[in-house]
Amino acid sequence: MLKVYVSDISKELMRENDDDYFNRLLLRVSKQRKEKVISLKNRKDQLRSIFAYLLALKAVNAMLKETGRPPVNEIVFSYGENGKPVLLSESGMKVNMSHSGNYVACVAGRENAGIDIQVFKGYKDSVVKRYFSPTEQEALKEDETCEKAFYDIWVQKEAYIKYTGLGMKQPLSEFSVLGLEHEKTVCFSVSEECALAVCCDKQVSICEEVVFETLV
Numbered sequence: 001m002l003k004v005y006v007s008d009i010s011k012e013l014m015r016e017n018d019d020d021y022f023n024r025l026l027l028r029v030s031k032q033r034k035e036k037v038i039s040l041k042n043r044k045d046q047l048r049s050i051f052a053y054l055l056a057l058k059a060v061n062a063m064l065k066e067t068g069r070p071p072v073n074e075i076v077f078s079y080g081e082n083g084k085p086v087l088l089s090e091s092g093m094k095v096n097m098s099h100s101g102n103y104v105a106c107v108a109g110r111e112n113a114g115i116d117i118q119v120f121k122g123y124k125d126s127v128v129k130r131y132f133s134p135t136e137q138e139a140l141k142e143d144e145t146c147e148k149a150f151y152d153i154w155v156q157k158e159a160y161i162k163y164t165g166l167g168m169k170q171p172l173s174e175f176s177v178l179g180l181e182h183e184k185t186v187c188f189s190v191s192e193e194c195a196l197a198v199c200c201d202k203q204v205s206i207c208e209e210v211v212f213e214t215l216v
Helices: 017-028 031-039 045-065 125-131 132-143 146-163
Strands: 003-008 078-079 085-087 094-100 105-111 113-118 185-193 194-201
Touching: 003 045, 003 185, 003 194, 017 045, 031 045, 031 113, 045 094, 045 105, 085 094, 105 113, 105 185, 105 194, 113 146, 125 132, 125 146, 132 146, 146 185, 146 194
Parallel strands: 094 113
Antiparallel strands: 003 105, 078 085, 094 105, 113 194, 185 194
8 A cells, every 4th residue: 555655844944054954964864865965956955855865764664664674774766767766775665755845745655656746836827738638728727727726737747757757758748637547646635735646556555644744
């Protein structure tokens, strides 16, 4: 069964100018993640990357605990042809991460899945016209200014291309998440300011309850 984990890191992001705090956080991530963090130019993006990793680590250790195995201190990923991360350190376990604004999220289990979280930043008609399929555009016509409806579809599309592993090589306008044949997308309520969705195979079970974690 897949489980969804979310953490509100708004207080942590407020410490973006605290170099000592940032350096202490770097000690908690793998060498691989540290290199990725350092490559980012924006301190808030660096913090989001750190906390997404720490949330994924917590999710992996929760799965290990369920099977009576000891926790690990770090997790390492390989990356597919289109950049999808694949967990290396724990055989059979899979985790996918996302972050936006004050939130980090991950989905973890033994089945392939994709997750996306987006903080609301207004209805974007240009995005709808360029990236949404005709079916999805038609679905939005009933309320063309509905921010939540827009983001619910957007996160499902992002979760889908993360699930397939094709990323942006899979043109977003050429498929619809409304009525997938072999996959399913599930939206979760996290807060009034963001949307979150998971995509996986239709036969896979997903825990309906989101696990909210504190990371510091």
